[in-house]
Amino acid sequence: MVHHFEPTRYYTNMGTHEPVLRVKDGDTVVTSTVDARGKDRTDTPVTPPGNPQTGPFHVDGAEPGDTLAVHLDMLTPNRRFGWTRPLVAPNVLDPDYVRETAGEIDSRDDLCRWEVDPDHRTVTLVEPDDTRLGRLALPMAPMTGCFGVAPDKGQAISTATSASHGGNMDYRGFVEGVTAYFPVFASGALFHIGDGHAVQGDGEIVGTGVEISFDVQFTFRVLKGKRSAWPRGENAEYLFTAGNARPLDQCVQHATTEMLRWLQADYGLDPRAAHTLLGQCVEYDMGNVFDPAYTMVCKIRKDLLRGLGIDTRSVHDELAGT
Amino acid sequence: MVHHFEPTRYYTNMGTHEPVLRVKDGDTVVTSTVDARGKDRTDTPVTPPGNPQTGPFHVDGAEPGDTLAVHLDMLTPNRRFGWTRPLVAPNVLDPDYVRETAGEIDSRDDLCRWEVDPDHRTVTLVEPDDTRLGRLALPMAPMTGCFGVAPDKGQAISTATSASHGGNMDYRGFVEGVTAYFPVFASGALFHIGDGHAVQGDGEIVGTGVEISFDVQFTFRVLKGKRSAWPRGENAEYLFTAGNARPLDQCVQHATTEMLRWLQADYGLDPRAAHTLLGQCVEYDMGNVFDPAYTMVCKIRKDLLRGLGIDTRSVHDELAGT
């Protein structure tokens, strides 16, 4: 079943809030998200800033100990401009450099404005236009910066950060066509989504991508009894796991451990096979290094598993229609 | 001038050792490296283990404050097998998982043996062959795990680790065709190279790639008066900088700061342009997360700069013959 949902309220933390909609396993939701400052498709501020989330959506049958699969059917900017912060965050730079250059660089934190053209799939810097970048034009690459489920222990965790329930991971790989998997900690899973970026560099090192409101569509599947500990994802080429923490070293630990568990539990690898395969074939992507918790993503190519005669077809293939 | 050099001694630290050869700016060296355990192309142990380095090569005219460009003309395994460690290092895994699984996984630290076929460019697991991987075959992707120059302050730094002089970065991007740039700290730069891998996953998380001896060729250029603080690199598509430290967060700081400096000093970007460009376009690769110092690489596409009308031709293009 497809639900067309028009949000009227938003949350800036993910928790066990009253669901805005109850859907069934297999259902699809078509809705929209506001930008990180709470402005909608018409640039109207409809809610306070701070990565406001559309949702939570209660998925019937999802219970603690299950995993919720969410296929990102569609992620599309629904207005013609977005904005970015102009300066690389000081936590991403050498501390001495921050102190030395604080006077040299323009300390204005004026936002930059970007024109977004979904038809031609371009994102063009329009303000300021007096830097050496002029009107830099980039290919549009829409992604969701912040999404996830209600966290464990009845917590409500700010959408400024992330943890095992997902949240503000700001990972460029969460794009249309991906299936994300979240551990279910609360009855109904309570899925939230927001913080769309028309494009973003690795790490979200200026603290933003090109922040913009989105039209979104996603489809749920409850994986009963499937245990997971951290967000996972799948696309046509890769399985991946996301670790959210600080320092990045701990993100690597979480993501790598989760991948070892996944390969053994679902793909039949013995421990030595899993360790050796990762040793020579693993890839890592860096999610955000701006938020309180950072993000690292651990990836393995599915064709490597298929080359071992392992059937990699999964709920992702069903949801992706592949 | 091309020098054919046959190494007879090796160092397991990078320092201001007596040069094995003195070459001129523009010269090329054709030589070989032993594997991480000190074994040569015939599997003969010719020097103690620990990433033994061929060199150091003294490049005339390179003085502290300059930058040494080294084009990796050729990196080729010169024997038919390599080896890996079998287990993901415990520092890459959740501490609780390490304690819980220490008994479950086979704690043997027997090396795995891989057959390397440079003609067909394949790397095939042959021992053990009783894991679920069977005889896993991977495409060959030769890289140097450890290379660099004499460090600052007259130090001699173990080839187990890395710092601003390069060293054991174990970054998959240091492949044939790349130009690496190192800050010069000692007269003659004193270039060292070793630790070839036929293939390696990101992070070198089992503590090795497929370790093997190499035939190598490289060409030097001294960039007089060009200041740099960390290893840099360039290939057809990217400029990149490497930060070596712990935690990974500090690697990100070093590499990002170095990239900001480079874009401003050599490519004419004003600070705001450099910050904004990185914000939406930067990419990061993870080098090693095994060695005492970890490595992160900060990258920017050169076509983005060319799109701004910036001439990106450099010594790399000369050396690469492009």
Place this chain on the structure above:
Amino acid sequence: MVHHFEPTRYYTNMGTHEPVLRVKDGDTVVTSTVDARGKDRTDTPVTPPGNPQTGPFHVDGAEPGDTLAVHLDMLTPNRRFGWTRPLVAPNVLDPDYVRETAGEIDSRDDLCRWEVDPDHRTVTLVEPDDTRLGRLALPMAPMTGCFGVAPDKGQAISTATSASHGGNMDYRGFVEGVTAYFPVFASGALFHIGDGHAVQGDGEIVGTGVEISFDVQFTFRVLKGKRSAWPRGENAEYLFTAGNARPLDQCVQHATTEMLRWLQADYGLDPRAAHTLLGQCVEYDMGNVFDPAYTMVCKIRKDLLRGLGIDTRSVHDELAGT
């Protein structure tokens, strides 16, 4: 006014829960806390485990932007035994050592039992009694491991961890006679307290102190318009600030920054004076290194300030009756 409060429900996260009691600025509460596993003075499990908190207490007049002072009038174990975990947590040990010794050490995670004698102020190991420690007897040093206020942004944060609102800091310095200061993020501040330890080593490196139920008494004062960003504390000798995060480096940053702000805002030090004073006189204590967020405490002796002619009398002196 003194309130005698008998708790009937407990929370394992700190959030904007319905207050269990509303008190006024200056009021005192006499109540009790259960141990980390939810057992009370009679060893009866009265609530699920996980550092259950007594409270929250709503302090009239405390509003976001204020600081809540809480004087710990009394912290006393109210039963005759406590328990500890037996093994140093793996995150506190070298990863290689964890893997190497996982088989050697007894992997049982049986709790140790300690006899607590509040009259003689001793804490004595009684189970197991077959280690080289025999019946090790330690001086009792009661402290609260976990206390604080409702966090910012409407969050509800697990009592397994800590942040700017306080929480599970497991710092040995939060003892009877201390005044703790918390930034107020929610109307009424919403103070929680629990997780008493009869004694504890620095760092809480086995994941527990001697866990026990407490009788507690504390007195509130609202400091209107006094801004703070992190938990602070004061005793007869010291001012101190607590930073909660990972890695410990970031805890040091938070705590030191907070101390610089405090010395300048409340004690009239110019920036240079504050920096120079800390440079030669600062002290740091390590709070927990077990929980998701670690804790470091930055301290400065008050007699140093008095030596400069600065009046250090504060609400602490009033509450401490000194």
Place this chain on the structure above:
Amino acid sequence: MVHHFEPTRYYTNMGTHEPVLRVKDGDTVVTSTVDARGKDRTDTPVTPPGNPQTGPFHVDGAEPGDTLAVHLDMLTPNRRFGWTRPLVAPNVLDPDYVRETAGEIDSRDDLCRWEVDPDHRTVTLVEPDDTRLGRLALPMAPMTGCFGVAPDKGQAISTATSASHGGNMDYRGFVEGVTAYFPVFASGALFHIGDGHAVQGDGEIVGTGVEISFDVQFTFRVLKGKRSAWPRGENAEYLFTAGNARPLDQCVQHATTEMLRWLQADYGLDPRAAHTLLGQCVEYDMGNVFDPAYTMVCKIRKDLLRGLGIDTRSVHDELAGT
């Protein structure tokens, strides 16, 4: 035998340099050290800056695998003034605070000058005298910031940093009367010492203590066959171990692991006893958080061991004459 040694050359890295003096097991050396900038007792610059070291001293019979005991018989400032840096290092502060305050605080990095009176054991700020500190007077507490032995693998490591061989730990606990223990990595151990501080805050957070030249006396003992992995120390009250790395979390891991090993190897504790004892009784001190490698110190009171009937007398007691 007592050697009176007048240094004429200094090293700014610790390595396998030609010894300046060869001494025997049990010998005592009386000598002097210059300050961190290479100035001697008369304020004459006699060597370049960078924590220049007196030594190395070759101790006959010390071989790799042994431990070198060095009793600090005497550490005394030998001139009347020292200097400090004025600003807390940016790596010790919140990155946002560094950027925000870079303009507010006086960015001059002028050194502060302190008058040192060894007779009255006071250290008094004399320049600048226009801050709120006026002429702040502190008790003298002399310590060595940087000392150690030649590192492993033939390395030469800058005296700006530290590792398993010791080095620039800047720990306030290395005072007169302490016995320090270093793992021996090179024949003769090759002991270096320098970087005296008349006083210093924890962490050396401004990058200096009160830097000054010293008269020093120390006595060596070779502990044949005694394995150690990190610097250790002993005073009348405590055994302690130092871990040097980044982040601080890793320092904690090194120091705690080393203490567990020490308690089991030398004091007969079974693993459970060692873990449980540390759990409730361990103390940590923070060494430097300024240098490339940070330092944490793990401590245990010797009277706790004596309370178990363990004989804690050691070479320290002989050297200390207690």
